[in-house]
Amino acid sequence: MNKVTVQCPGTVANLVCGFDILGMALDAPFDIMEVRLLDEPRVVIISKDGFPLPSDPAQNTAGAPLLEMLAELNGDALATAGRRLSRPVGFEVSITKKIKPGSGLGSSAASAAGAVVAANHLLGNIFSKEDLIRFALFGEKVASGVKHADNITPCIYGGVTLIRSIFPLDIIPIPAPPLHVTVVHPQIEVRTSDARQILRKQVLLKDAIRQWGNVAGLVAGFMLQDFDLIGRSLEDVIIEPIRSMLIPGFDAIKQCCKEAGALGGGISGSGPSIFMLSKDESTARKVEDIMKDIYTRIGLDHHTYVTTINQQGVKVIA
Amino acid sequence: MNKVTVQCPGTVANLVCGFDILGMALDAPFDIMEVRLLDEPRVVIISKDGFPLPSDPAQNTAGAPLLEMLAELNGDALATAGRRLSRPVGFEVSITKKIKPGSGLGSSAASAAGAVVAANHLLGNIFSKEDLIRFALFGEKVASGVKHADNITPCIYGGVTLIRSIFPLDIIPIPAPPLHVTVVHPQIEVRTSDARQILRKQVLLKDAIRQWGNVAGLVAGFMLQDFDLIGRSLEDVIIEPIRSMLIPGFDAIKQCCKEAGALGGGISGSGPSIFMLSKDESTARKVEDIMKDIYTRIGLDHHTYVTTINQQGVKVIA
Numbered sequence: 001m002n003k004v005t006v007q008c009p010g011t012v013a014n015l016v017c018g019f020d021i022l023g024m025a026l027d028a029p030f031d032i033m034e035v036r037l038l039d040e041p042r043v044v045i046i047s048k049d050g051f052p053l054p055s056d057p058a059q060n061t062a063g064a065p066l067l068e069m070l071a072e073l074n075g076d077a078l079a080t081a082g083r084r085l086s087r088p089v090g091f092e093v094s095i096t097k098k099i100k101p102g103s104g105l106g107s108s109a110a111s112a113a114g115a116v117v118a119a120n121h122l123l124g125n126i127f128s129k130e131d132l133i134r135f136a137l138f139g140e141k142v143a144s145g146v147k148h149a150d151n152i153t154p155c156i157y158g159g160v161t162l163i164r165s166i167f168p169l170d171i172i173p174i175p176a177p178p179l180h181v182t183v184v185h186p187q188i189e190v191r192t193s194d195a196r197q198i199l200r201k202q203v204l205l206k207d208a209i210r211q212w213g214n215v216a217g218l219v220a221g222f223m224l225q226d227f228d229l230i231g232r233s234l235e236d237v238i239i240e241p242i243r244s245m246l247i248p249g250f251d252a253i254k255q256c257c258k259e260a261g262a263l264g265g266g267i268s269g270s271g272p273s274i275f276m277l278s279k280d281e282s283t284a285r286k287v288e289d290i291m292k293d294i295y296t297r298i299g300l301d302h303h304t305y306v307t308t309i310n311q312q313g314v315k316v317i318a
Numbered sequence: 319m320n321k322v323t324v325q326c327p328g329t330v331a332n333l334v335c336g337f338d339i340l341g342m343a344l345d346a347p348f349d350i351m352e353v354r355l356l357d358e359p360r361v362v363i364i365s366k367d368g369f370p371l372p373s374d375p376a377q378n379t380a381g382a383p384l385l386e387m388l389a390e391l392n393g394d395a396l397a398t399a400g401r402r403l404s405r406p407v408g409f410e411v412s413i414t415k416k417i418k419p420g421s422g423l424g425s426s427a428a429s430a431a432g433a434v435v436a437a438n439h440l441l442g443n444i445f446s447k448e449d450l451i452r453f454a455l456f457g458e459k460v461a462s463g464v465k466h467a468d469n470i471t472p473c474i475y476g477g478v479t480l481i482r483s484i485f486p487l488d489i490i491p492i493p494a495p496p497l498h499v500t501v502v503h504p505q506i507e508v509r510t511s512d513a514r515q516i517l518r519k520q521v522l523l524k525d526a527i528r529q530w531g532n533v534a535g536l537v538a539g540f541m542l543q544d545f546d547l548i549g550r551s552l553e554d555v556i557i558e559p560i561r562s563m564l565i566p567g568f569d570a571i572k573q574c575c576k577e578a579g580a581l582g583g584g585i586s587g588s589g590p591s592i593f594m595l596s597k598d599e600s601t602a603r604k605v606e607d608i609m610k611d612i613y614t615r616i617g618l619d620h621h622t623y624v625t626t627i628n629q630q631g632v633k634v635i636a
Binding site: 017019020022164165172199200201204208210213214215216217218219220223224229233238 | 335336337338339340480481482483488490492517518519520521522523524526527528529530531532533534535536537538541542547550551556
């Protein structure tokens with residue numbers, strides 16, 4: 001086999017109270033990537049859509065992780081582990097991007113995670129999931145300057161994932177009930193770097209305590225499949241009050257969606273997308289109507305998705 | 319029945335990273351309380367040991383919750399709910415205290431929780447566990463000036479409990495594996511009010527994130543019965559670095575106990591007791607030897623307990 005096609009899910013990072021530690025994979029939207037094995041150690045990026053993404057692999061979120069993988073394939077560590085390849089390899093990557101860059105739905109993570117999962121598949125799965133996350137982090141570094149793992153991890157693992165620590169990497173998949181997710185992406189730009197900049201470096205201890213009480217409640221709620229507890233715990237007293245100011249209509253959407261039966265939700269990643277969790281599809285569709293209605297009244301272009309939690313992560317489809 | 323005897327477990331509040339939200343009940347030490355029904359609406363406190371605790375019920379940690387219960391029994395709310403009693407009642411409480419006041423092992427909570435559970439038993443269990451916690455909080459208010467629930471809750475529920483919120487009360491029992499607990503109580507005084515005073519009102523956001531990652535890991539570790547994850551998550555980067563300065567030998571004890579195989583541990587409540595969790599009894603006993611050895615070398619009097627997580631909470635024994 002010298003060619004593989006993978007489907008790479010969008011992801012929600014900063015899961016409300018779980019800022020920087022909890023992420024979740026979505027069944028929609030997703031990217032499609034085709035990765036072809038080359039017989040020389042280089043990486044070629046082919047963009048099959050209109051997004052102005054860098055074609056220099058070192059500057060591309062799919063390319064940078066593959067360059068790291070190639071460096072490790074040619075390094076001493078792998079030779080010692082008996083995993084050095086007998087012949088030179090490289091990768092040609094064709095990306096059909098459906099997850100809009102800048103949407104807050106893990107577009108860069110999907111490229112990074114998809115590239116390394118596909119490449120690893122072509123190499124006979126010689127790398128562990130943790131290895132793949134380590135490589136993919138270089139894609140996030142290229143995209144936002146920060147090696148954050150809370151999109152990459154759910155993108156590779158599927159489901160809801162806890163990143164207890166990045167250095168050293170400590171990943172815990174969190175069993176969660178099959179929730180329905182409604183997402184709205186208002187067509188405004190919120191740069192990750194701006195969204196990070198406006199956060200305060202210090203927070204009140206009493207707010208931090210309330211936040212970690214909610215984090216504990218959310219993890220317990222997922223694992224106990226206790227929908228009410230999940231709903232009560234979907235509260236962020238630290239990040240959301242600041243970042244939501246960058247997203248028009250945020251408070252109205254959140255309040256109306258909860259009144260319509262959503263368990264709760266918040267900002268996806270660093271925005272501008274907003275997501276809401278619901279127990280059933282009919283509520284998730286009501287929530288979509290509310291989101292559309294509010295942004296139509298504001299006069300903001302927007303996309304919506306009604307989907308479910310993706311359980312598998314990046315998937316080989318051909 | 320007009321008399322009941324209950325056994326009231328000691329508790330560990332502020333479970334390492336779970337400051338103010340996670341508590342745990344212990345099989346030892348425990349108090350014994352005898353509560354007798356009186357036919358007039360008053361509360362009498364009889365102390366059966368040498369501790370100088372207030373005999374005025376309004377100032378006593380067992381008395382104050384019972385006065386609250388009596389007030390509610392005679393109030394309109396209960397009459398509406400059909401729970402007003404047909405005759406006046408009061409309570410005489412005899413306390414045999416084994417949990418030393420000021421040990422950090424929930425001595426005041428044991429008195430408060432034991433009193434309300436026993437009284438409720440005599441009344442035919444007309445109050446819910448949440449009602450009992452609400453009454454018992456008045457005991458903590460008398461003892462430390464603060465209505466904190468992270469000793470009372472595990473004392474009444476048993477096991478490990480999450481207090482996601484006090485107002486409104488939101489209690490979640492967290493299923494946990496049957497861990498062994500070693501406790502050392504060095505004979506020094508750390509007042510709860512002092513221990514609270516030295517905490518900073520603001521914390522770094524990056525520390526708070528690390529803390530809620532650990533809280534999420536600890537809750538997941540308990541529920542998945544993943545001992546390694548429990549161990550990795552037993553890290554407190556916010557409270558312990560400050561409060562441990564009040565406890566001689568803390569760093570040495572923690573390090574040596576972990577080297578001997580303990581999963582981890584920390585300050586019990588606001589100290590001075592230190593607790594360590596272990597997978598098996600033989601490790602828990604090794605840990606005890608280390609604690610004794612270090613305090614003997616420092617020249618500090620101390621008590622130790624090798625015990626398990628109490629699963630039942632306050633128990634009627636006669």
